[in-house]
Amino acid sequence: MVSTFPTGNSIEGDREALQSADRVRLEIRALQSKLVRWRRSLHQKPELGFQEVLTSQFVDEKLTAWGIEHQTQIAKTGIVATIPGNSPGPVLAIRADMDALPIQEQNEVAYKSQHKGIMHACGHDGHTAIALGTAYYLSQHRQDFSGTVKIIFQPAEEGPGGAKPMIEAGVLKNPDVDGIIGLHLWNNLPLGTIGVRQGALMAAVELFRCTIQGKGGHGAMPDQTVDAIVVTAQIINALQTIVARNINPIDSAVVTVGELHAGSAMNVIADSAKISGTVRYFNPQYEGYISQRLEEIIAGVCQSHGASYELDYWQLYPALINHHQMTELVRSVATDVVETPAGVVPECQTMGGEDMSFFLQQVPGCYFFLGSANPEKGLAYPHHHPRFDFDESVLSMGVEMFVRCVEKFCR
Missing domain, CATH: 3.40.630.10 (Zn peptidases)
Structure with a gap:
């Protein structure tokens, strides 16, 4: 023993x-x-x-x-x-x-x-x-x-x-x-x-800036315009579906739009809008994926309204x-x-x-x-x-x- x-x-x-x-x-x-x-x-x-x-x-x-x-x-x-x-x-x-x-x-x-x-x-x-x-x-x-x-x-x-x-x-x-x-x-x-x-x-830290280009005009004549604010509002809402519907619910991720700049007067429909924000996630498998979905959503919403966009997206730090x-x-x-x-x-x-x-x-x-x-x-x-x-x-x-x-x- x-x-x-x-x-x-x-x-x-x-x-x-x-x-x-x-x-x-x-x-x-x-x-x-x-x-x-x-x-x-x-x-x-x-x-x-x-x-x-x-x-x-x-x-x-x-x-x-x-x-x-x-x-x-x-x-x-x-x-x-x-x-x-x-x-x-x-x-x-x-x-x-x-x-x-x-x-x-x-x-x-x-x-x-x-x-x-x-x-x-x-x-x-x-x-x-x-x-x-x-x-x-x-x-x-x-x-x-x-x-x-x-x-x-x-x-x-x-x-x-x-x-x-x-x-x-x-x-x-x-x-x-x-x-x-x-x-x-x-x-x-x-x-x-x-x-x-x-x-x-x-988390990984990724950042983005995007300019949405529409067609400005008189606030009383919206049919003559492509309202950049309306387009951008739909983009912001749609971006939330990336986490809600594209990310495994067991994982964690964040898509935040932190800035929105558009318009110059109450009776003018804005011809452009600018947004910027950050993306965060833990799982390295999402590197490249969230950025792809983000651009797909922006492109799709813009196309449906006859708007265009310019997107800058970059990774600051990995997870x-x-x-x-x-x-x-x-x-x-x-x-x-x-x-x-x-x-x-x-x-x-x-x-x-x-x-x-x-x-x-x-x-x-x-x-x-x-x-x-x-x-x-x-x-x-x-x-x-x-x-x-x-x-x-x-x-x-x-x-x-x-x-x-x-x-x-x-x-």
Whole structure:
């Protein structure tokens, strides 16, 4: 009969692992004041995509001061830091985005944005601070992991997208990356929780603009016209049938017309109308299909009314698909980091998009959400809101997640 009780050696091993975990947590939490200071400094000087000059300079100065090898000016303002461990081994990449949004901040805080009309309203200042904290910690503890860690400070996630040009510049090469992880501070989850999901986490993002050309005329003589507004109204209604009748009901998709511009006077029938919108879906099999149906509907409605159209349709980001093995790695680490098992949230999909998806198309990886909302402190406004902010105690938790993933992957 084989004993099911642990041996003395396994008990000792468990004790050592717990002591090591406690040490890591304590050392990372000791960085909290620095993390907050870095984040607030970045928050005060937000910059739009591919314009992150001050942000990149801030990161460069920190990495240089810590003696961390890094390359700058990748895809204009991107930076990649390389931190080797104690021996050869696998290569893990960590990605953090740096850009802000064209939003006027309404928070009245000491670290309020100093750049008019620009704000870190999505948490990228926190992502950059977490990545810096991870770089600092790992550079001081190279003996705790093998292989190499590459930390990617990426520009322009909010658009037009900095991931693809960074990949094209070779950030996943020399040394070749074996896996990649990233996180997003998430005010849709409460502080102290982590959202981890295998498979599709975030949606593909596709955009369209369309001009419908009719024939204008007098509002009292519609028989002499082709009313672009009437045609466009029918198109908008018909586009909703794509999701309702063409998409498998088990899947999820969105077709949204967000803009409509037409007409110039109450008694004039418009000769043209312009619409624009977005398409979202999780299942990659719909790539190309929804765009095809959208144009077929527009063409059919226009033909039935004697109108014409010009359509521009393009994909911004593909769906973000987490790799199963990397997701299990992150989930196993999350169960050690969060205080309770309920703190790991498995179903946390969003129709929001992310260009981290381009990295995940190249190498196995996992992107996860780090709960950052604290309603009791008034820190629960949604992302992209002019009063968005988050509980900064989440910063050290983010560093701990990254560090533990490194130690588990690179061993």
